[in-house]
Amino acid sequence: MQCDVIKIGNLERNKQPSKIDFQLESGEYFLSDKKKRQxxxxxxxxxxxxxxxxxxxxxxxxxxxxxxPGHAANSAKINNENNDVAAIAKSLKVILREVPVTTYPKRAFWSFDSGDN
Structure with missing residues (x-):
């Protein structure tokens, strides 16, 4: 498709063809919507x-x-380690049950409220 020449003042510029110009040239512009969708x-x-x-x-x-093939041996080793970790966690829970829990006062010592502690 040829570019049209447009004169703007003293300048001449080439006009690029638009999308519609290309569609007119190929005949696509006149296709029905059904054919376009197709x-x-x-x-x-x-x-x-x-x-x-x-x-x-x-x-x-x-x-x-x-x-x-050594992967099966490694997985057995990992299972043993997991069992050891579970045993350690269980023993820690038993120990923590025996330790008395300290309670904190309702108001902290830095409280600025005037009142009884």
Missing amino acids: RNGQRSWRSRQKMLLKTREREAAFISPTEN
Whole structure:
């Protein structure tokens, strides 16, 4: 499409064709709304297909890690450590039950209220 020349004062500038000019040239401007929606639907369908293809390629390229045979021994060791931690926590709860809990007065010593403590 050719650029039209516009004269503004002493300056001449090239006018870029608008979106409507391009639509008139391609014949898309005169399409019905149904055909426009159909064309846009085809474009979006193609883009979705490309996206799915790329995700499948990425998934195919991904190699999942394999488990080590020594992993089972490590998990047993971790379970033993968890049991030890549970035993320590239980013994601490027993000890804390025996320690008397100190109570604090209702008013702190820095209170500025005038009244009985």
